[in-house]
Structures are given as structure tokens and as C-alpha cells.
Amino acid sequence: MRDNNIQCxxxxxxxxxxxxxxSTIFNALTGLNQHTGNWTGKTVGNAFGQFEYRGERFTxxxxxxxxxxxxxxxxxxxxxxxxxxxxxxxxxxVCDAGCLERNLILVFQILDVTRNVIICVNLIDEAKGKGIxxxxxxxxxxxxxxxxxxxARRGIGLDELRSAIAAPLVNSYDTVCDERAVVQQRTTEExxxxxxxxxxCATHIMGEQKRFQVWMDRILTGKxxxxxxxxxxxxxxxxxxxxxxxxxxxxxxxxxxxIEGQLAMFMDWCGAPWWLTGALVYGAxxxxxxxxxxxxxxxxxxxxxxTLLEDLGYLPRVAFNLDRGFxxxxxxGKQALTMCMGLGCNAAGVVGCRIIDSERExxxxxxxxxxxxxxxxxxxxxxxxAIFFAxxxxxxxxxxxxxxxxxAVGGTFLCSAMLASTLFRGMPSSFALELxxxxxxxxxxxxVRSIKDRTLFVLGRAAAVAAPAGLIIWILANVxxxxxxxxxxxxxxxxxVGHFFGMDGVILLAFILALPANEIVLPIMMMIYTSSGVLxxxxxxxxxxxxxxxxxxxxxxxxxxxxxxLFHWPCSTTLLTIRRECKSWSMAALGALIPTLLGLTLCxxxxxxSYIFGAI
Amino acid sequence: MCNSxxxxxxxxxxxxxxxxxxxxxxxxxxxxxxxxxxGTVIQKVMISPLGDPAAYLVRGALIAIRRTDASGIYVxxxxxxxx
Numbered sequence: 001m002r003d004n005n006i007q008c009x010x011x012x013x014x015x016x017x018x019x020x021x022x023s024t025i026f027n028a029l030t031g032l033n034q035h036t037g038n039w040t041g042k043t044v045g046n047a048f049g050q051f052e053y054r055g056e057r058f059t060x061x062x063x064x065x066x067x068x069x070x071x072x073x074x075x076x077x078x079x080x081x082x083x084x085x086x087x088x089x090x091x092x093x094v095c096d097a098g099c100l101e102r103n104l105i106l107v108f109q110i111l112d113v114t115r116n117v118i119i120c121v122n123l124i125d126e127a128k129g130k131g132i133x134x135x136x137x138x139x140x141x142x143x144x145x146x147x148x149x150x151x152a153r154r155g156i157g158l159d160e161l162r163s164a165i166a167a168p169l170v171n172s173y174d175t176v177c178d179e180r181a182v183v184q185q186r187t188t189e190e191x192x193x194x195x196x197x198x199x200x201c202a203t204h205i206m207g208e209q210k211r212f213q214v215w216m217d218r219i220l221t222g223k224x225x226x227x228x229x230x231x232x233x234x235x236x237x238x239x240x241x242x243x244x245x246x247x248x249x250x251x252x253x254x255x256x257x258x259i260e261g262q263l264a265m266f267m268d269w270c271g272a273p274w275w276l277t278g279a280l281v282y283g284a285x286x287x288x289x290x291x292x293x294x295x296x297x298x299x300x301x302x303x304x305x306x307t308l309l310e311d312l313g314y315l316p317r318v319a320f321n322l323d324r325g326f327x328x329x330x331x332x333g334k335q336a337l338t339m340c341m342g343l344g345c346n347a348a349g350v351v352g353c354r355i356i357d358s359e360r361e362x363x364x365x366x367x368x369x370x371x372x373x374x375x376x377x378x379x380x381x382x383x384x385x386a387i388f389f390a391x392x393x394x395x396x397x398x399x400x401x402x403x404x405x406x407x408a409v410g411g412t413f414l415c416s417a418m419l420a421s422t423l424f425r426g427m428p429s430s431f432a433l434e435l436x437x438x439x440x441x442x443x444x445x446x447x448v449r450s451i452k453d454r455t456l457f458v459l460g461r462a463a464a465v466a467a468p469a470g471l472i473i474w475i476l477a478n479v480x481x482x483x484x485x486x487x488x489x490x491x492x493x494x495x496x497v498g499h500f501f502g503m504d505g506v507i508l509l510a511f512i513l514a515l516p517a518n519e520i521v522l523p524i525m526m527m528i529y530t531s532s533g534v535l536x537x538x539x540x541x542x543x544x545x546x547x548x549x550x551x552x553x554x555x556x557x558x559x560x561x562x563x564x565x566l567f568h569w570p571c572s573t574t575l576l577t578i579r580r581e582c583k584s585w586s587m588a589a590l591g592a593l594i595p596t597l598l599g600l601t602l603c604x605x606x607x608x609x610s611y612i613f614g615a616i
Numbered sequence: 617m618c619n620s621x622x623x624x625x626x627x628x629x630x631x632x633x634x635x636x637x638x639x640x641x642x643x644x645x646x647x648x649x650x651x652x653x654x655g656t657v658i659q660k661v662m663i664s665p666l667g668d669p670a671a672y673l674v675r676g677a678l679i680a681i682r683r684t685d686a687s688g689i690y691v692x693x694x695x696x697x698x699x
Contacts, residue, residue, distance in 0.1 A: 068649040099676030102651045132676075188648040195651070199675075217662055217671075226665035320680050324666035327682060333669070357646075430643030430685045432650060435671055435678040 008050060009057030012165055013088035015079060015110060017103050018065025019436050020096040021122040023047075024152040026062040029162070033453055034062055037310040040355070040434050046078055053162045061088065064354075068188070069109045073357040083113060090116045090165060097127035097134050097149075098437065100203055104195035105188075107143070112186065118164045119147040120157070126437065132205055139202035153442065216438050220314065226321045233314070234405060237305045239398045242382060245297035246394070252297065256289035279474050283527070287470025290523040291462050294379040299458060302375060303450040306344060311441035315340055319433055322409075329417035330428040332361040335368075339412060342372035343405075345458055346574040349374075350581055358429035364419045366578055367591050370570035371411045371598070373404070375458060376518035380565055383522060387545045388558030404566055411567060415594055423590075461573070465517040473513060473524055477531040487528045501600055502560035502607030504552070511564065516572050521565065556610040560603040567599030623658065623681075623689040624670065631659040632691035641688030643681075651675040658691060 014022045018040035026034050030049030035042065047062040063079035071077040083091060091114055095103035100121065111117060121134050140147040146164050150157030186194075219225050260281060267277040309315065315337055323333030334356050342349030349369040356362040373381060385400045420426075477487040484492075487509065494505035501508075510524040526544075529551055553561075569575070569592035579588040620635045634656045637644060651674055652658065659673040669682040 067646070070645065070649070072646055101675040102677050105649060105651060130676075188645070189653050192648065192651055192653050192656075214661075221662055221664060221671075223663070223665050316680075320664050320669065320671065321666075323680065323682070324664060324668050327668065333680070333682075428684075430641070430646065431669065431680070431682050432643060432646055432685065433680045434650075435680055437678075 008059050010090075011059045011061065011088045013061045013063055013082055013091045014094060015063050015083060015091050015106070016065060016094035016120075017067055017096065017106060018434065020065070020094045020103065021150075021152045022062055022065065022094045025092075025094060025120065025122070025150070025158075025161070026060055028152055028155060028158050029060055033449060035449075035453060037307070037315075040065065040316065040436070043075075045075070045351075045354075046082060051162075053166050056166060058165060066106065068106060068191075069113065070188075073354065074362075075354040083110060086114065088114075090118060092118045092120055092161070092165065094120045094122050097121045097124045098130055098132060100127075100132075100134060100139075101195055101199035104198050105191050108186075108191045108194045108198075111143070111145070115145070117145045118161070119143065119145060120150050120152075120161060121147060122150045122152050124149050124156075125151045125154075126439070130437075132203060135202045135204065139198065142198050142201055213437055217317070217435075220317050221320055230318060230321060231402065231406075233309070235398055235402045237302065237309075238401050238405075239394065240305060241298050241302045241378075242397055242401070243394050244301045248297040249293055252293035253289070256293055260285060260289060275475075275478070278478060279471055283474025284467045284471040287466045287473075287520060287523050287527075288463055291466040291517075291519050292459065294383070295376070295459055295462060295519055296455070298378055298382075299375055299455045300451055302378070303344065303454040304447050306340075307446045307450040307454070308441050308443070311439065311446055313436045313438045316433060316435045320435060323431065323433075325413055326416070327428060327431070329413055330420040330426075331364050331416045332356045332358065332429065333431050334433060335361070335365040335412075335416070338365050338369060339372050339409065342369045342374060344375055344454065346370045346372070346374045346570050347577040350574060350577045353581065358426075360420075360424045360426045361429060363582065363587065364416050364424055366581060367419060367587070367594055368412045368415045370574055370591065370595050371415060371567060372408050373566055374518065374570075374574075376462060376571065377565055379519065380522045381562065383541065383544070384558055384562050384565065386541060387548065388553075388555055388562075404562070408566055411595075411598055415598060419594075462517050462519045466520055466523075469513070469516060469520055470523070470527075473527055474531075477527050485528075485531050488531065491528060500607070501564070501603040502556055502610070503564065503603065504557070506551070507557075507561055507564075511568055514571075515569070518565075518571050556606065560606055563602045563606065564599045567595045567602065569593075569596050619693045620690040621693045622687045623660075623672070623691050624683045624686040626658075626660045626691060628660050628663055628670075631657055632693070633657050634689055635692050636690045638688030638690075641685065643685040644688065647681075647685075647689065650677070650679055652689065658689075 014026055016022050023034045023036045023043055026032070026047065026049060027036065030051050032049040034047050043062060043064050045064065048059060049062070050057060050059050061082060063082055064075040066076040066079040069080050069083065071080045082088065091110055093107050093110055095107065107119060121136065124134065127134065134149065136147050136149050148157050148160045148164060150161065220229055263285060264277055264281045267281060318340060319333050319336035322336040326333045326335050337355065338349045338352045341352045346369050349372070350366050353362050353365045353369065356365055381401065381404060382397065385397050389400055477485050479486045481489055491505035491509045494508045498504040498508045506525055506528045510521050510528065513524050514521040526547065529547060575588045575592060578591040579585055626632055634652060634654055636654060637647070656674065661671050661673050661678060663670045669680045670686070671678050671680045
């Protein structure tokens with residue numbers, strides 16, 4: 001979808017301030033599923049799509065939101081360059097009717113670059129709710145370009161937009177603003193004043209703003225309620241995820257386990273040698289079954305809930321609430337947004353860091369992003385919590401999980417502060433974050449989108465890694481050198497290192513081998529353990545517990561694995577993303593080193609403390 | 617005659633007019649693009665739970681600005697009656 005086919009047909013650019021609905025219009029025009037959400041900076045990088053209208057082909061570029069043509073961040077620069085280099089035949093500038101005046105500043109700036117502009121005044125309905133009425137004709141007359149009223153979410157105004165896009169180029173901006181030719185580069189003040197006067201003649205305010213918005217903010221960012229509500233939301237999401245995922249996960253695992261038995265029998269019946277059955281069924285298939293059964297149900301619940309909050313407009317409020325902490329660490333409050341994205345997927349979080357203007361703060365945010373546990377770590381964390389700490393009560397698990405995430409946020413603050421005072425010294429840059437109005441989430445679309453675009457995407461990526469990884473690791477675990485398996489041999493070498501950090505060699509080896517995907521740490525461990533012939537089957541959590549305890553796991557070991565699961569190197573996808581975003585391998589190495597050092601330090605401390613207590 | 621004060625000193629809920637802006641401030645360019653210039657009416661709407669940043673209503677948009685950044689913006693200490 002990116003960068004290819006750009007030459008196809010007539011090229012149209014979608015520009016505008018952040019969070020005015022560019023992606024929604026883009027999706028409506030092209031029928032694609034570019035991710036939408038109610039917060040500033042969700043679209044990073046240009047996205048391209050195509051549509052046909054009256055037999056003509058059009059390519060639409062969805063540009064990242066920008067406040068002006070003097071870019072302050074990398075993503076804004078992308079939008080600016082696209083508009084300035086004149087690739088697009090027409091620029092559709094999307095405006096938010098609710099704050100038209102501010103949006104018009106960019107409109108006037110773009111009008112000084114190109115006159116082939118169509119203005120979309122989006123969110124007309126929302127503005128009406130605020131008591132704002134926009135006089136479309138007056139605005140069009142004032143600007144001398146076509147202006148279209150829209151409610152993109154409901155598809156209102158789309159046909160008009162299509163025909164305006166297809167219409168031949170005509171406009172009268174030059175006759176309206178004669179001084180244009182003389183004044184090539186106006187100052188920002190002049191743009192603001194132009195916007196002010198244009199908005200004045202087109203905007204009629206009648207009535208008061210809705211109390212609902214104010215009331216929501218009073219609770220979600222209130223002095224005494226802001227933090228408790230944030231914690232309740234987090235715990236609530238986790239509770240729903242765990243409670244809801246428990247049973248389907250169990251069922252899925254049992255079903256897939258049954259198929260495993262059948263597959264093995266079928267292989268035997270075909271006369272396949274034991275190693276082929278082992279590698280394909282107990283290696284590749286079992287790993288795949290594990291990843292699917294353990295990941296699919298929680299993700300299918302977590303992602304829609306997360307998207308719901310995103311659509312509502314809660315994420316920027318989280319950044320607003322947490323900014324003081326980041327300001328003390330001398331980093332940017334927008335890091336809270338990338339942290340939230342990291343909860344879903346660290347690679348996405350790293351890309352999202354483009355919204356941070358200052359290079360120094362962006363690097364800090366990128367390097368600390370993997371301290372927040374991504375969705376791939378969730379199932380393993382949950383299994384470990386269930387086995388060693390909370391028993392089977394969901395509320396206990398939720399409590400510990402919430403605590404872990406708070407710990408992860410604490411780790412992010414700690415590492416950010418350390419980075420900001422050592423490698424990336426400098427003054428905190430300025431911070432201006434727009435808090436969008438709360439919007440009613442579109443529940444139906446959220447469910448479809450988040451399952452299709454996020455859940456299945458992440459699951460697919462994990463599964464694509466799991467099957468071959470399972471195959472290779474099973475083979476490695478069953479290749480014998482002398483009397484013992486190859487992996488057992490390596491694990492033995494790692495044993496003293498593992499012991500120092502309260503774990504064992506197998507655990508360490510499993511973490512290393514799971515570099516392609518965090519989801520497969522636990523099944524790799526199982527594979528190495530079972531290949532040493534202690535237990536050869538596990539079909540439920542209690543059997544898993546028996547297996548682990550037979551290997552000498554105790555509460556201290558469980559805790560260390562839990563902490564190391566939380567803080568260790570990110571998956572290879574994330575590392576490659578860091579390298580791409582920073583254009584430096586050393587940054588990727590640093591991105592792996594920082595969480596690992598934090599995790600190992602904590603594990604060594606836990607082990608030391610337990611050793612001292614044990615000695616007393 | 618009205619005296620000026622830094623923007624962050626504005627009481628929550630109050631409106632004031634921007635009188636001058638510090639040209640050296642890091643955020644100067646960005647604030648202008650957000651529509652904050654001399655003469656703009658700004659309302660302080662809410663304060664983050666830990667006291668900083670605060671959110672200001674500027675030309676219909678709610679924008680969170682840190683205290684250090686808001687200290688470069690001077691507003692009239694006279695309250696603006698319903699704009």
C-alpha cells in the first residue's frame with residue numbers, strides 16, 4: 001500500500017491539521033482500512049490508496065496531520081514535502097468545523113503554495129452540538145476555492161467531494177487576494193490574521209458548548225479522580241481480557257491438542273519416521289497451536305477495548321495526566337501516547353515515536369518503548385502469574401498484572417530519566433498537545449477493524465514465526481551430542497549464568513531463542529524440558545505447573561522469570577524497526593541492552609535478597 | 617491600563633488576552649501556528665492532576681501547554697468578559 005502505484009491516475013493529497021478526519025475520508029474514498037483514532041499523530045508516514053470515479057482513476061495520499069508548512073517533526077516534514085513538491089494535482093484540505101479558525105491558518109499557507117485546493121469542513125455535526133454554524137458559501141466566496149461541508153463518519157458530503165476532485169481545475173483565489181503575487185512568504189502572524197478574518201465571516205456561534213465534554217474532562221483529568229480513573233480503566237481492561245479469555249483459551253488449546261494427537265496418529269499410520277512426526281507435529285504444530293490458543297482470545301478482547309478508548313479520545317488525556325512525570329525526566333509528554341501503543345505492539349510504538357518533535361526526546365521514547373509489555377508478552381505473564389502467585393482467582397491475577405504494568409511505566413520513567421541525564425543530555429523541548437473533544441466510539445466498526453487489522457495481523461506475524469521456530473527448536477532439542485540433546489547441552493553451559501539471576505540455563509536459552517517473537521518463550525522452555533524426558537505432555541495449566549516444579553522452579557524463580565519477561569530485549573521486529581527509525585544499528589543494540597540490563601539487575605537483586613533471607 | 621502576567625498564572629476558568637510573547641521561547645513558532653499571537657483570547661480550562669501542564673482553549677481547540685512554555689506568553693491581568 002505504501003509508495004507503490006503512486007503514478008497511477010490523477011494524484012490527490014489529503015492534508016490538514018492533526019485529528020480532523022483525514023484518514024476517515026481517505027478510507028471512505030478508497031475503501032481501504034487505514035487506521036483511524038481520536039488522537040493527534042496517529043497517521044505516521046504517507047499512505048496511498050486509489051479509487052475510480054466516472055471512469056477515471058485517482059490516487060489519494062493520506063498525509064500526516066500538520067499545523068503548518070514549517071514542519072517541527074519528521075512526520076510533519078513528510079506532509080510538507082509532499083505538498084511543496086507538487087506531485088499532487090489537487091490538495092484536499094480537511095478542516096474541523098469545531099475550530100475552523102485554527103484550521104484556516106494551514107489553509108492559507110497551502111494556498112500560497114498551490115491554488116488547486118478543495119476545502120472539506122468536516123465534523124459539521126459535532127460543531128452544531130457545540131453551537132457553531134459554518135456558512136459554507138461565505139467561506140467559499142472568501143477563499144475563492146470550493147468548500148464542502150462533511151460528516152465523514154456518516155459519509156455525508158462524500159459525493160460532493162468526489163465530483164469536486166474530478167472537476168477540471170478552476171479557481172479564483174488570485175482575484176480574491178491580489179497581494180498574493182507580491183507577498184510570497186507571509187509571516188505566521190499574517191496567516192493567523194487572515195484565518196481570523198475568514199473564520200469570522202463564516203462562523204456563527206449560537207448557543208453554549210455542551211456540558212458533557214467539560215464534565216468528562218473534570219473526571220478523567222481531575223486532581224483527585226484523574227489517576228484513580230486511569231488505574232481503574234487499566235485494571236478494567238485487564239480484567240475483561242483475562243476473564244473473557246480464560247475459557248476460550250482453554251477450549252482452543254484442548255481442541256488443538258486433540259488434533260495434535262490425531263495428526264501424530266495419522267503420521268504413524270503413514271509410516272513416517274519418528275523424527276518427522278516429532279519435528280512436524282510436536283515441533284511446528286504444537287508451537288503454532290500454543291501461540292494461537294494462548295494469544296487469540298486475549299487479543300480479540302484487548303484490542304477492541306483499547307481501540308474503544310482510542311476512539312473516545314482518552315489517550316491524549318493519559319498523556320496530559322502523565323506529562324508532569326515525563327517533564328521531571330526531561331522528556332516529552334507525548335511519550336505516554338507511544339507507551340500506550342507499545343502495550344499493543346512495541347514495533348508500532350517505536351514507529352509512533354515520530355510524533356515527538358525533538359530528536360533527543362524521540363530517541364529516548366524509542367529506546368524505552370519496549371519496557372512496556374506488548375501483547376505478545378501478556379499470555380506468558382498471565383500464565384506465570386496464575387501458576388506461581390495468584391492461583392486461579394481472576395481478581396488476584398488482574399491485581400498483579402496491573403502492578404506489573406505500573407512497574408513497567410515506572411521502569412520507563414527511570415530509564416528515560418537516566419538516558420536524559422547521560423547519553424541524551426539537553427533541555428526538555430517544548431510541549432503542546434491538542435486534546436481532542438470526546439467522540440462517541442463507533443462500536444461496530446471498532447470490533448471489525450481491531451480484530452481484522454490488529455488482532456489477525458499480530459497473530460499472523462506471530463504464527464508465521466512460531467511454526468518454523470517450533471520446527472527448528474524441536475530438531476535442535478532432539479539432536480544428540482553424545483548422550484544429551486544439543487539444546488540441553490547449551491542450557492547446561494548457561495546454567496551458572498541463569499542461576500546468578502535466579503533462573504536456570506533453559507530459561508535463559510528460551511529467551512534467547514525467542515528473539516523472533518516473545519510469544520514463544522514458554523513453549524520453547526517446555527520443548528527443552530520435555531526433550532530431557534521428565535514429562536512428555538502438558539495439556540493444562542496445572543500440568544504445566546507440575547512440569548515447571550519438577551524442573552526446580554520455585555516462587556523466587558517464578559518471580560525472576562516474570563520480571564525478566566517484563567524487562568528483556570524486544571523481539572527482532574521491534575529491533576529492526578528501531579534501526580530503521582534511527583538509521584543506526586547501535587541504537588537498535590542500545591534498545592536491546594537497556595531493558596535487558598534493567599531486567600537482569602532486578603533479577604539479580606531478587607535472587608540476592610532471597611538468598612540472604614534463606615540464609616537467616 | 618492593564619498589567620501583564622505570564623499565562624500560567626491565569627486562574628482556571630478565566631479568559632485573558634495575549635499582550636506579548638517571548639520571541640526566544642522554544643515553542644514560539646509552534647504556538648503561533650496553533651493560533652496564539654498578540655491579541656488572541658485564551659481561556660485556561662483545566663489543570664493536570666499533578667499541577668502541570670494546563671489545558672487552554674485557543675480558537676476552539678483545547679491545547680495542553682507546560683508551565684515553562686506558558687511562561688513566555690504574557691496576558692492581560694484583566695479578565696475578559698464573555699467573549
